Amino acid sequence: MRNISDIIEHHLKQIIEESQNGYIEIQRNDIAGKFECVPSQINYVISTRFTLEKGYIVESKRGGGGYIRIRKIDLEDHSNLFQVINDLIGNSLNQSAAEDIIQRLLDEKIINEREARIMKSAVSRQVLHFSIPVRDQLRAKMLRAMITAVFSQKGGE
Numbered sequence: 001m002r003n004i005s006d007i008i009e010h011h012l013k014q015i016i017e018e019s020q021n022g023y024i025e026i027q028r029n030d031i032a033g034k035f036e037c038v039p040s041q042i043n044y045v046i047s048t049r050f051t052l053e054k055g056y057i058v059e060s061k062r063g064g065g066g067y068i069r070i071r072k073i074d075l076e077d078h079s080n081l082f083q084v085i086n087d088l089i090g091n092s093l094n095q096s097a098a099e100d101i102i103q104r105l106l107d108e109k110i111i112n113e114r115e116a117r118i119m120k121s122a123v124s125r126q127v128l129h130f131s132i133p134v135r136d137q138l139r140a141k142m143l144r145a146m147i148t149a150v151f152s153q154k155g156g157e
Contacts, residue, residue, distance in 0.1 A: 004035060004037055004041060005041070005044065005045050005048075005049070007035065008031065008035055008037075008041070008042065008045045009045050009049040009050075011031075011035075012024065012026070012031075012045070012046075012049075012050070012070060016070060016071075016072050017072075022071060022072055023069055023070060023071035023072070024069070024070050025067040025068070025069045026067060026068050026070070027066070027067055027068070028042045028043065028068060046058055046068060046070065050070050051097075051100060052073075052088060053088055053097050053100035053101050053104065054100045054103065054104055055072060055073045055104050055107070055108075056070055056071065056072055056073065057070075057071045057073060058070050058071075059071070081108060081110065082147070082148075082151045085101055085104075085105070085147055086144060086147070088101060089101065089140050089143055089144050089147075090140060091137060091140055092133070092136040092137050092139075092140050093123075093136055093139050093140040093143060094136055094139075095123065095124060095125050095139065098120075098123045098139055098140075098143050099120055099123075101143065101147075102116050102119045102120055102123075102143075103116070105147070105150070110150060110151075111150055115150070119143070119146055122142060122146070123139045123142055123143055
């Protein structure tokens with residue numbers, strides 16, 4: 001059985017997909033009431049499941065009529081995706097962020113399941129046995145090299 005975070009994530013993603021404008025505006029307390037959970041559970045889902053690496057922008061407006069806006073970043077052509085992902089990678093990247101980027105490439109159908117598994121294996125902490133700063137820097141360089149190869153291959157097809 002799925003946990004409450006998975007259920008809330010699925011619900012929010014479904015609403016985003018069905019929206020005409022590509023985003024939703026929610027009130028944390030309303031969603032918490034719908035799922036009979038505490039509002040901090042909604043914060044957790046939004047902060048961990050709707051990240052920039054996963055292709056979402058989250059904005060919030062505080063106050064009486066406050067809301068949380070979740071927008072899916074749709075990249076019509078994949079030429080911008082390469083630059084966006086390169087910018088996300090930066091000079092250092094933890095394993096979770098790397099896996100989110102790889103998942104996004106899979107979701108955008110830039111890579112297939114097999115390529116995603118290979119990439120995730122290559123950047124895992126089980127393979128990169130170094131101290132954290134070195135490991136995260138090496139992970140960023142390796143992922144950038146793999147993504148550059150993927151995009152240069154896609155352009156040549």
